[in-house]
Amino acid sequence: MKNQIKKILVISLTNIGDIILTFPVIDILKRDFPAARLDVIIGAKGESLVKDNPHLGKVYVYRKNQPLLAMIKWMRELASEKYDLVVDLRNSAIPFLIFPKYRTPLMFIRPKVGHMRQQHLARLATAHDFKLESTQKFSLRLSSVDVPAGAYVVMAPGSRAENKRWSPEGFAQLGDYLAQRFGMNIVLVGDENDQLISETIFRMMKHKPLDMTGKLTLPQVGFLLAHSHLAVVNDSAPLHLASYLNVPVAAFFGPTDPRKYGPWGDKKIVIQKNNGCPACAGDKASRHDCTKAIEFSDALAVLEPWLAETLRGK
Secondary structure, eight states: OGGGOOEEEEEOOSSHHHHHTTHHHHHHHHHHOTTSEEEEEEEGGGHHHHTTOTTOOOEEEEOTTSOHHHHHHHHHHHHHTOOSEEEESSOOSHHHHHOOSEEOOSOOOOOSSSOHHHHHHHHHHTTOOOOSOOSSOOSOOOOOOOOOSSOEEEEEOOOSSGGGOOOHHHHHHHHHHHHHHHOOEEEEOOOGGGHHHHHHHHHHOSSOOEEOTTSOOHHHHHHHHHTOSEEEEESSHHHHHHHHTTOOEEEEESSSOHHHHSOOSSSEEEEEOOTTOTTTTTOTTSOOOTTTTOOHHHHHHHHHHHHHHHSTTO
């Protein structure tokens, strides 16, 4: 089969965190078919993640609500490429409309348990019998940025959903603890929507952090993470970016299942306190308050021994 594969298309997802969870699939394909051109369909939010990546060919932006005629024209363009292999992680009809030689099946029942990264790899296995995951990171081209002098921790206090955000007070207390206990500099990151949160944390902290919120591209955030000693995050895209780069991750979780969407690097820990959350217990009339219910003392009780081991000698 390998000799027949000259053009590959990977149909990825829309949200940034979900896209990063598909990167291991792209890395395997690029490793196993090094001579093939590998194109990607991706949601508009993640275009900057893969833009100008020399390991990738064409990057198509998936626009779900485009007019019918535009969609037909787009499908014809894809069909004209005559792809040898299409790996569809979106579970769409696209592979059946562009007639590749090989493709993932339309009917693929995702396992009810297991991490989403593993589910994507299971879907890849239906079309390509790979043996191991790739140790090479082809999917993300890091973009350099000045990093702080000395050891530092990256904190990403934002998240698209408010009920997935730990409190600014908690982040500020943990940042001061990391600075005082381990001598760590603190760097705040996020997009423009997270600026108010970061400003609040900055005001609360005694050991003032470097606030880079809204100032970096995603590949620059990746570069900053890759040179850090630790990422402290909510259930958000930076969690998956740090996991992909195998940076130690401390993640705060509320209503989402960390077994499915949690950190997936070698060193990771999850802080969650949803036993008393009415919404998590099934009360649809209640709001999820489980993430903000985590007190600093709760977090420290879980984190202290793990941090001592992870940051030892740093």
